[in-house]
Amino acid sequence: MATIKDIADVAGVSLATVSRVINNGPKVGDATRERVKKVMEELGYRPNANARALVTRKSASLGVVIAELLDPFFATLAHGIDAVARRQNVQILMSAGSIEKQTELKAIDTLLQHRCEAMVVHSKALDDKTLVEFASQVPGFVLINRYIEEIGHRCVWLDNVAGGQIMARYMLSQGHQKFALVSSKYQIDDPFQRLTGIQKELADAGIELPDSHIEYSTPDQEGGEIAIRNLLARGVEFTAVLAYNDAMASGAMTMLQDHGVTIPADVSIMGYDDVLLAKYCRPKLTTLHYPIEMMASKAADLALAYAGGKVPEPGVTFKYTPTLVKRESVVAVKAP
Template sequence: MATIKDIAQEAGVSLATVSRVINNGPKVGDATRKRVKQIMLEMGYRPNANARALVTQRSASFGIVLPELSDPFFATMAHGIESVTRKIDVQILMSTGSIEKATELKAIETLLEHRCNAMVVHSKALDDATLINFAKTIPGFVLINRYIEEIGNRCVWLDNIAGGQTMARHMLNQGHTKFVIVSSKYQIDDPVDRIAGIKQELAENGITLSPDMIEYSTPDQEGGEIAMQNFLAKGTEFTAVLAYNDAMASGAMTMLQDHNIDVPNEVSVIGYDDVLLAKYCRPKLTTLRYPIEMMAVKATELALQYAAGTVPEADCTFKYAPTIVKRESVGKAIS
């Protein structure tokens, strides 16, 4: 494998000149820069990113911490981040946290070992104090899908309470009064806040949601099927299903249809996220659009700004709101 010394010898220039070319430094003529780059290409030379970072004092990599890779929601988030980093020739290093404290901590530490001084972190298991400390020590540390007041300027987050209110309000406007919730079993802020929003909206309309009207399961299609199966087995009466996400909504609809219950003529179902799956359910899923790609772009830009020493104004807020996408899975309540 060619070394920087080989490149310098072949080009007839000093090691310092080759180093300046690699790091886009000054004091190199256009002709020399072009010749050195051509020789690097011909000899198959690839700069060492870590060594380059030591010279430039910035990482050539941008870090991402995701809960998992298989969920389309997080794939969309990663795509939003990559749409920004590819424009500035920065490579992405990705690590997964699995919504477990130790794994999330290791994921962030791994990115630090690779000299990532800018990163977007999706953390649900780590405590506030640990994340605040990371924000103080990592120049470009930004949280996505979580809000911590002490580092609010580094948080890009969604108002899930408002999302829960919007879901319930849409069903109420269709005349529904008998509700069930299919929610995630993970004790994180998102499902808690969405249920709080739903309960608040229902209470304002004189409806109390009892605990047995909520089923918790894994936030995927199988979890939605299991939760709905439990409602059917208990003989629960309902005409409206509010699901934690589109995957659970899809699973719930499948179970209803397997029991010859028509959606939306007998039971209406609403999801959350508006991932690609929502468009291809049958019936097509009414859902709340989670602007995750837009949020990911903002989080990436913010992380890069912080890493470069640019700090937003103290009163800046990066709160987003979900919006309803009306399709075919919600209909008028049975009279």
């Protein structure tokens, strides 16, 4: 990775000049400033937030990277962070990563440019090595909804494998043996981990989940509708649907009802996340409660504490487990 010295050598200026450009300081001509910035961009230089804080002596802002601004799940996440920021009188700077590598990278870089010493980052597209590198640069760098062993003390994460097991176990307790799974098509850990938990629990019960019973689509209501339409078109028989999240469950429910299927009398359906939508489906959606607001608050507290000088304890991790919320969309399977 490029250093300030590399920038100075290539641009033909002093270290002090590079430092002034990085920190928007005075006594640098426009032409020199532009030359230094161009070299920084060409070399892919990312300022070290900790070093800049020492130079500027400015208190930290709390930077937040989430996937989507409009998603109710991420609105709840942001609310948990905001509560901590208000309590500690810290300004929040928020950016969206859109589950795309370059967008996530740009979002984090933007926060660095705004001198954020503390960050809560929801990243699904960037590789582990890049995130570990950021953690070494930014004193208050904390990941949410992801676990990387090397920086486990900076990770606030959910046990999605356990979540999948809880879903399958509850449906099995209601006598269901014919399952369909509506999952996210995005190549990220969460859907894979939930599927792993579901398959493990079903296998332990002697039930196989064929690939033809799994449909992948976008993790929203339209995706849920499309997934169920495809399952029905293939003639897949099922009495229970396990959905990647509440939005997909809601869409799946609508499509089934449009085809004359009564929920839960004919088909039981279960979601994941327990967002506000789950309470207002008809019937009300049985789901798993994802303690994202609690997790977000913990992540914000950690980020600010680390940025303030607290040293993370090696070996300490912050794992959470989803819990079952029983409502109306799951009942015991009808006897043959």
